[in-house]
Amino acid sequence: xxxxxxxxxxxxxxxxxxxxxxxxxxxxxxxxxxxxxxxxxxxxxxxxxxxxxxxxxxxxxxxxxxxxxxxxxxxxxxxxxxxxxxxxxxxxxxxxxxxxxxxxxxxxxxxxxxxxxxxxxxxxxxxxxxxxxxxxxxxxxxxx
Numbered sequence: 001x002x003x004x005x006x007x008x009x010x011x012x013x014x015x016x017x018x019x020x021x022x023x024x025x026x027x028x029x030x031x032x033x034x035x036x037x038x039x040x041x042x043x044x045x046x047x048x049x050x051x052x053x054x055x056x057x058x059x060x061x062x063x064x065x066x067x068x069x070x071x072x073x074x075x076x077x078x079x080x081x082x083x084x085x086x087x088x089x090x091x092x093x094x095x096x097x098x099x100x101x102x103x104x105x106x107x108x109x110x111x112x113x114x115x116x117x118x119x120x121x122x123x124x125x126x127x128x129x130x131x132x133x134x135x136x137x138x139x140x141x142x143x144x
Contacts, residue, residue, distance in 0.1 A: 015124065064085060
């Protein structure tokens, strides 16, 4: 079982990682972009978010999986830019792309069916509280 949360941008990633950094023993986090993120916002956007997060929270272990949907060209663009965690619905990406990803040490996983959706539109204090509660409930979850 993968316990993952869908994030829509930097603000959500920042809130989650900040809450994780305040835990006594932070658990690894699996963050997943919205469906078709490679086509909507692009690989460069998510690569930049991942790099900012790693710089700001170097002690929190996380993996940000970018959803490539059915767009193998966008997946190749992501690989070219250095994105190493990709996801899509099963059977959406061609087998050749899976082979390429395996050859270049890319982590690919089928898009989790049970994603926790991050709550948006709330004041940051409420978002932080909800993130901390979700992280506390994730203590018994297994991670990849």
